[in-house]
Amino acid sequence: MSRLVFSTLLLTVLTLGAHASDEGWILRYDKPAKKWEEALPVGNGHLGAMVFGGVSSERIQFNEHTVWTGQPRSYARPGAVKFLPELRRLLFAGKQRDAENLAMKEFMGDPLRQTAYQPCGDLIIESPAAETTGYERRLDLDSATATTTWSAGGVTYHRETFASHPANLIVTRIRADRPGKVGARIRLTSPHKDHALVLAQPATLVLNGRVQADGVAFQARAAITRSGGTLTEKPDAIEISGADFIEIRLTAATNVESWKQLGADPDQRATSTLARSAGKNHDTLRHEHLADHHKLFRRVSLDLGRTPSADLPTDRRIADFRNGKDPQLAALLFQYGRYLLIGSSRDGGQPANLQGIWNDSLKPAWDSKYTCNINTQMNYWPAEVTRLPECHQALFQCLAELRESGTITAREHYGARGWALHHNFDLWRGTAPINHANHGIWITGAPWLSLHLWEHYLFTGDEAFLRKSWPILRDCALFFTEYLVEDPETKALVSGPSNSPEQGGLVMGPTMDHQIIRELFRATSEAAGILGTDPELAGKLDGLIPRIAPNRIGKHGQLQEWMQDKDDPKNQHRHVSHLWGVYPGADITWRQPDLFKAARQSLIHRGDAATGWSMGWKTNLWARFLDGDHAYLILSNLLQPVGRTKGMAGLYPNLFDAHPPFQIDGNFGATSGIAEMLLQSHIRENQGFLIHLLPALPSAWPSGSVKGLRARGGVTVDLLWGHSKPTRATLTPDRSGTLVVRYGSETRTLKATAGKPIVVEFPATAPINR
Numbered sequence: 001m002s003r004l005v006f007s008t009l010l011l012t013v014l015t016l017g018a019h020a021s022d023e024g025w026i027l028r029y030d031k032p033a034k035k036w037e038e039a040l041p042v043g044n045g046h047l048g049a050m051v052f053g054g055v056s057s058e059r060i061q062f063n064e065h066t067v068w069t070g071q072p073r074s075y076a077r078p079g080a081v082k083f084l085p086e087l088r089r090l091l092f093a094g095k096q097r098d099a100e101n102l103a104m105k106e107f108m109g110d111p112l113r114q115t116a117y118q119p120c121g122d123l124i125i126e127s128p129a130a131e132t133t134g135y136e137r138r139l140d141l142d143s144a145t146a147t148t149t150w151s152a153g154g155v156t157y158h159r160e161t162f163a164s165h166p167a168n169l170i171v172t173r174i175r176a177d178r179p180g181k182v183g184a185r186i187r188l189t190s191p192h193k194d195h196a197l198v199l200a201q202p203a204t205l206v207l208n209g210r211v212q213a214d215g216v217a218f219q220a221r222a223a224i225t226r227s228g229g230t231l232t233e234k235p236d237a238i239e240i241s242g243a244d245f246i247e248i249r250l251t252a253a254t255n256v257e258s259w260k261q262l263g264a265d266p267d268q269r270a271t272s273t274l275a276r277s278a279g280k281n282h283d284t285l286r287h288e289h290l291a292d293h294h295k296l297f298r299r300v301s302l303d304l305g306r307t308p309s310a311d312l313p314t315d316r317r318i319a320d321f322r323n324g325k326d327p328q329l330a331a332l333l334f335q336y337g338r339y340l341l342i343g344s345s346r347d348g349g350q351p352a353n354l355q356g357i358w359n360d361s362l363k364p365a366w367d368s369k370y371t372c373n374i375n376t377q378m379n380y381w382p383a384e385v386t387r388l389p390e391c392h393q394a395l396f397q398c399l400a401e402l403r404e405s406g407t408i409t410a411r412e413h414y415g416a417r418g419w420a421l422h423h424n425f426d427l428w429r430g431t432a433p434i435n436h437a438n439h440g441i442w443i444t445g446a447p448w449l450s451l452h453l454w455e456h457y458l459f460t461g462d463e464a465f466l467r468k469s470w471p472i473l474r475d476c477a478l479f480f481t482e483y484l485v486e487d488p489e490t491k492a493l494v495s496g497p498s499n500s501p502e503q504g505g506l507v508m509g510p511t512m513d514h515q516i517i518r519e520l521f522r523a524t525s526e527a528a529g530i531l532g533t534d535p536e537l538a539g540k541l542d543g544l545i546p547r548i549a550p551n552r553i554g555k556h557g558q559l560q561e562w563m564q565d566k567d568d569p570k571n572q573h574r575h576v577s578h579l580w581g582v583y584p585g586a587d588i589t590w591r592q593p594d595l596f597k598a599a600r601q602s603l604i605h606r607g608d609a610a611t612g613w614s615m616g617w618k619t620n621l622w623a624r625f626l627d628g629d630h631a632y633l634i635l636s637n638l639l640q641p642v643g644r645t646k647g648m649a650g651l652y653p654n655l656f657d658a659h660p661p662f663q664i665d666g667n668f669g670a671t672s673g674i675a676e677m678l679l680q681s682h683i684r685e686n687q688g689f690l691i692h693l694l695p696a697l698p699s700a701w702p703s704g705s706v707k708g709l710r711a712r713g714g715v716t717v718d719l720l721w722g723h724s725k726p727t728r729a730t731l732t733p734d735r736s737g738t739l740v741v742r743y744g745s746e747t748r749t750l751k752a753t754a755g756k757p758i759v760v761e762f763p764a765t766a767p768i769n770r
Contacts, residue, residue: 024306024310024328025140025141025142025332025335025336025339026138026139026140026141027040027138027139027141027314027332027336027654027655028136028137028138028139028313028314029053029136029137029138029313029314029315029653030135030136030313031135032052032053032054032055032135032137032148033051033052033053033054033137033653033654036050036061036360037652037653037654037656037662038052038315038652038653038654039051039052039053039059039061039654040053040137040138040139040146040654041139041340041343041356041358041654041656042139042144042145042146042161042162042163042170042343043163043340043342043343043344043356043357043358044163044164044165044168044170044343044346045065045165045342045343045344045345045346045347045348045349045357045391045394046064046065046165046168046346046348046349047062047063047064047065047163047168047169047170047250047251047252047357048062048063048065048163048343048344048356048357048358049061049062049063049123049161049163049170049250049358050062050358050360051137051139051146051148051161053137053146053148054148055127055130055132055135055148055150055152056126056127056128056129056130057124057125057126057127058124058125058126058148058159059122059123059124060122060123060124060125060161060170060172060250061119061121061122061360062119062120062121062122062123062170062220062250062252063117063118063119063120063357063358063359064120064218064220064252064253064254065349065350065357066216066254066256066350066427067117067118067119067120067211067216067218067252067254068115068116068117068118068211068216068256068426068427068428069115069116069118069211069212069215069216070114070115070212070215070216070426070427070428071214071215071216071262071428072259072260072261072262072428073428073430074405074408074430074432075109075110075111075114075409075428075430075431075432075434076109076110076408076409076411076412076413076431076432077106077107077108077109077110077412077413077432078412079412080106080107080108080412080413081411081412081413081414081415082106083102083103083106083107084107084413084414084415084497086102087099087102087103087107087497087506088485088496088497088508090102091496091497091506091507091508092487092488092508096505096506096507099437099497099506100436100437100438100505100506101437103433103437103441103497103506104436104437107413107433107437107441108432108433108434108436108437108440108441109422109430109432109433109434109440110432112434112435113367113434113435114367114369114424114425114426114428114430114434115367115369115426115427115428115430116362116363116364116367116368116369116426117353117354117355117359117364117367117368117369117427118192118211118216118359118362119190119191119359119360119361119362120190120209120218120220120252121188121189121190121191121196121207121209121220121252122188122189122190122191123170123172123186123187123188123222123248123250124186124187124188124189125159125172125174125184125185125186125248126184126185126186126187127183127184127185128183130152130153131152132150132151132152133150133151133152134149134150134151134156135148135149135150136148136149136150137149139654141297141332141335141336141339142294142297142298143162143290143293144162144163144289144290144293144297144339144342144343145160145161145162146160146161146162147159147160147161148160154178155176155177155178155181156176156177157174157175157176157181157182158174158175158176158177159172159173159174159175160172160173161173162286162289163289163343164285164288164289164292165289165292165293165346166288166289166292167249167273167276167277167280167285167288167289168251168273169249169250169251169273169274169277169285170249170250170251171247171248171249171250171282171285171286171289172247172248172250173245173246173247173248173282174245174246174247175244175245175246176244176245179228179244180228180229180242180243180244181242182226182229182240182242182243182244182245182246183229183239183240183241183242183243184239184240184246185237185238185239185240186205186222186224186237186238186239186240186246186248187205187236187237188205188206188207188220188222188236189207190207190209190220191360191362192209192210192211192362195209195210195211195212195213196208196209196210197209198236199235199236200233200234200235200236200237200238201233202233203223203224203225203231203233203238204221204222204223204224204274205221205222205224205236205237205238206219206220206221207219207220207221208266208267216254216255216256216262217254217255217262217266218252218253218254218255218266219252219253219254219266219267219269219270220250220251220252220270221250221251221252221270221271221273221274222248222249222250223248223249223250223274223278224238224240224246224247224248224249225246225247225249226240226243226244226245226246226247227243227244227245228242228243228244229241229242229243229244230242247282249274249277249285251270251273251274252266252270253266253269253270253273254266254269256427258401259401259405259427259428259429293342296342296387296388296390296391297335297338297339297342299386299387299388299708300335300338300386300387300706300707300708300709301705301706301707301708302331302334302335302674302704302705302706302707303331303704303705303706304327304328304330304331304701304704305327305328305701305703305704306327306328307325307326307327307328309325309326309328309329310326310328310329310332314332314653314654314655315641315653317329318639318640318641318650318651318653318655319640319641319644321636321639321640322636322639322640324700327700327701327704329639330635330639330674330701331674332655333639333651333655333667333670333671333674334670334671334674334675335671336655336667336671337382337386337667337668337670337671337672338382338386338388338671340352340356340664340667340668341379341380341382341383341388341391341668341671342388342391343356343357344356344357344358344664345357345379345380345391345392345394345395346390346391346393346394347390347393347394347397348394348397349394350394350398350427351370351376351379351380351394351395351398352376352379352380352394352395352664352668353368353369353370353376354366354367354368354369354370354371354375354663354664354665355368355662355663355664356379356664358664365659365661365662365663366663367426369424369425369426369427370424370425370426371423371424372421372423372424372425372445372448372449373423373442373445373501373502373575373577374501374575374577374613374617374665375613375663375665376395376449376665377448377449377452377584378613378616378617378665378666378668378669378672379664379665379668380392380395380452380668381584381620381668381669381671381672382668382671382672382675383456384455384456384459384460384710385459385672385675385676385679385709385710385711386671386672386675386708386709386710387708387709387710387716389456389459389460392452392456395449395452396452396453396456396469398429399449399450399452399453399469399472400472401429402419402421402425402429402431402446402449403419403471403472403475403476404419404429405419405429405430405431406419406420406421406429406431406446407419407475408431409421409422409431409432410479412432413432413433414479414482414483415482416478416479416482416483417475417478417479417482418475418476418477418478418479418480418481418482419431419446419472419475419476419479420443420446420479420483421445421446421449422434422440422441422442422443422445423439423440423442423445423501424440425445431445431446437506438499438505438506439499439501439502439503439505441497441498441499441506442498442499442501443483443495443497443498443513444495444498444512444513444516444517446476446479447476447477447480447516447517447519447520448516448580450472450473450476450520451516451519451520451523453465453466453469453472453473454473454523454527455712457469457527458689458712458713459710459711459712459713459714460714460734461713461714461734461735463530463531466527466530466531467531470527470531470533473520473523473524473527474524474528474534474537476520476524477520477521477524477537477541478537480495480517480520480521481537481540481541481544483495484517484544484548485508487508487509487549487563490549490563492547492548492549492550493544493547493548493549494508494509494514494548494549494563495508495509495510495513495514495517496508496509496510496513498510498513500512500561500562500575500577500578501575501577502573502574502575503571503573503575504561504562507562507563508563509549509562509563510561510562510563510577510578511551511552511559511560511561511562511563511577511578511581512561512577512578512580514548514549514550514551515551515578515580515581515585515587515588516580516585517548518545518548518587519585519586519587521541521542521544521545521548522541522545524537524538524541525537525538525541525542549563551581551587551588551595551598552565553594553595553598554567554598556569556601556605557597557598557601558598558601558602558605559578559579559588559595559598559599559601559602560578561577561578561602567602567605569605570605571605571606572605572606572607572609572610573606574610574611574613574614575614576602576603576606576614576617576618576621578599578602579599579602579603579621581599582596582599582621582624582625583617583620583621583623583624583676584620586682586683586684589624589682589683590625590626591683596625599625600625603618603621603622603625606618608633608634608637609637609645609646609647609648610637610647610648610649611649611658611659611660611663611666612638612649612650612651612657612658612659612660612663612665612666613657613659613663613665613666613669614649614666615634615635615637615638615648615649615666615669615670616638616657616665616666616667616668616669616670616672616673617669618634619631619634619635619638619669619670619673619674619676619677620669620672620673620676622634622696623673623676623677623680623695623696624676624680624682624696625696626695626696627696628677628695628696628697628698628699629698629699629700631673631676631677631696631698632677632698632699632700632701634673635670635673635674637650638650638651638657638666638670639651641653642658642660643660649666655667657669657670675709676695676696677695677696677697677698678694678695678696678697678706678709678719679691679692679693679694679695679706679709679711679717679719680692680695680696681711681712681713681715682712685740685747686738686740687737688712688713688737688738688739688740689711689712689713689740690740690741690742690747691711691713691715691717691731691739691740691741691742692742692743693717693719693726693729693741693742693743694719694721694725694726694743694769695742695769697721697724697769699724702722702723702724703721703722703723704720704721705718705719705720705721706718706719707719711731713733713735713739714733714734714735715731715732715733715734715739715752716731716732716734717729717730717731717732718730723768724768724769725762725766725767725768725769726743726762726766727761727762728759728760728761728762729741729743729759729760729762730757730758730759730760731750731752731757731758731760732755732756732757732758733752733753733754733755733756733758734754734755735752735754736752736753736754737752738750738751738752739752739758741760743762743766743769744766744767744769
């Protein structure tokens with residue numbers, strides 16, 4: 001064993017065993033859910049369900065990922081490009097209102113609104129009312145199973161529900177500790193009452209429905225088995241009495257062939273899904289479900305300490321978190337984000353939308369679609385760093401479709417090659433500007449999402465993936481080579497018409513756009529070099545980068561949000577768009593002290609109170625500013641009941657993030673923010689990345705450990721710390737070469753061999769990184 005001593009780092013190379021799985025990732029409650037935001041989610045990326053945990057009447061509300069309003073169509077407005085020069089002229093002349101009025105009349109998408117994600121139905125399980133004791137419901141994140149337990153009449157009942165990805169089923173089993181004591185009346189219902197019909201077939205309930213008269217058709221099937229007892233089929237229900245157990249296997253399907261076509265047979269799809277699992281017993285289904293889930297969930301563990309508070313009901317823990325005696329709740333929130341991503345985004349399914357895959361409303365907030373001026377991207381911030389790259393695949397598949405529809409938008413609205421995407425898309429891959437010109441004409445949705453492809457490559461080094469993704473990156477960059485225009489005053493290249501998301505109105509040259517476009521050009525140029533392709537395009541991008549309007553520092557010491565120095569230091573808007581270059585980008589880092597300080601000042605101006613997703617973003621930003629205590633303050637602001645503190649959103653009893661109402665992106669932002677407090681790797685160093693250990697460790701977590709985080713460059717990182725400083729770090733590289741590791745102010749270069757762990761041990765004299 002070789003040993004190398006540094007001033008603060010002691011390096012040894014050891015062989016380590018596999019990570020042990022964590023226990024205790026449980027949400028628990030002592031009463032049934034009354035509201036949807038109290039129910040517990042299960043999902044498999046195609047089906048999602050909310051389990052209420054009722055006793056005499058259980059409701060399992062479920063979704064299928066392609067049940068949406070509308071049908072395939074284009075949103076682009078033919079000939080809109082004719083008005084682009086006039087829009088730019090008006091904006092350069094300072095006539096914003098005239099430009100917005102013209103855009104509303106001639107430039108916006110047609111129709112002006114996109115479609116909405118919809119609920120599918122409800123599985124209702126009714127039992128005779130009885131006085132109960134010993135009630136508990138829980139969601140075990142490690143087994144991805146929601147359970148309800150209670151006792152009545154001297155019998156203890158146990159009901160469990162899980163969503164199997166391998167079988168594409170939601171499986172519910174009811175059993176008792178005494179034979180012949182299980183009975184229920186089982187029904188299917190749907191909120192699409194005018195277009196839904198339920199029939200009982202032999203041991204099966206069938207729900208046929210349609211979202212609208214000419215829209216998406218769907219079918220849900222519940223196959224019911226039992227041991228013992230009797231089964232009676234009613235016209236729209238199945239009744240069972242005297243059984244030892246009941247099992248319900250639920251699936252759903254639609255007629256959505258693709259984003260461009262309807263015509264599939266939902267009956268054939270649902271029937272064949274049930275047929276594929278017909279020969280498997282419950283134990284086999286559960287074993288396959290656990291193997292699939294554990295493969296993803298158990299890759300990362302986090303220990304921030306545990307106190308007796310961890311055994312309390314979760315809603316009480318949220319209410320009490322600010323007392324500072326429950327560090328495990330922050331770790332639970334971290335793992336909950338990973339759990340939700342596994343449940344809402346799997347290969348072959350739709351990407352996670354504003355509510356993941358869970359929605360019970362016919363008119364959900366913001367249509368529960370894809371808002372890609374921050375929210376869709378935030379859903380995937382944890383994907384690479386917390387070792388869930390497979391969950392990124394649904395988004396990548398969607399990007400290939402958006403490239404196709406976005407080509408029409410680029411041509412009709414901008415007269416440009418490549419592809420374009422504004423601030424929203426839906427199941428039908430609408431890419432044109434929608435809603436209103438003052439916020440709907442925001443043009444950098446495509447490059448921000450395309451950079452997720454590049455991030456996946458940076459974390460994995462998968463060159464075959466990069467080559468497959470190249471047309472998306474290339475065409476996105478190509479669009480911006482033709483879209484950028486010269487600012488008549490500064491002569492710099494600027495973006496426009498666009499806006500700084502959701503405030504300030506239609507402008508030329510918002511800072512966020514320029515940060516994103518610079519990173520897109522850098523990534524595309526580097527990708528071209530790696531793949532040995534398109535040298536002419538790469539050279540053009542390299543030449544354009546320095547011409548793009550730079551980040552600017554304004555009169556308040558802030559990073560300017562616009563070309564003009566007009567930021568209001570009292571503005572505490574939820575969006576912090578001009579700080580994109582700090583996080584998730586790397587356009588501004590601590591190696592640029594003046595810009596870094598200005599960006600930090602802008603975040604101070606925005607304040608600490610915000611919507612849930614905004615607090616998720618701010619947690620990541622404060623971590624990038626290397627201020628762990630401020631990042632923890634924002635996290636604490638999120639970890640409180642909804643409505644407790646004015647101006648702060650908080651969490652619902654089931655740990656769902658609140659805008660309010662529920663938006664899932666804040667859950668994912670919290671998960672990535674905690675990861676960012678413990679490990680950062682966004683800064684380039686030589687030919688790789690600087691692996692920064694515990695860059696923003698808060699004083700509230702003086703001891704702890706994390707296993708399985710990922711750093712760019714393809715490195716798995718385990719960390720152990722105590723007394724607010726590291727004890728040991730284990731780095732396992734995918735590839736041989738060198739690793740550059742930093743803790744505090746010290747940086748060291750380590751020789752790495754593919755697959756061979758490097759253990760860095762820190763002496764007691766190592767400094768606290770504050």
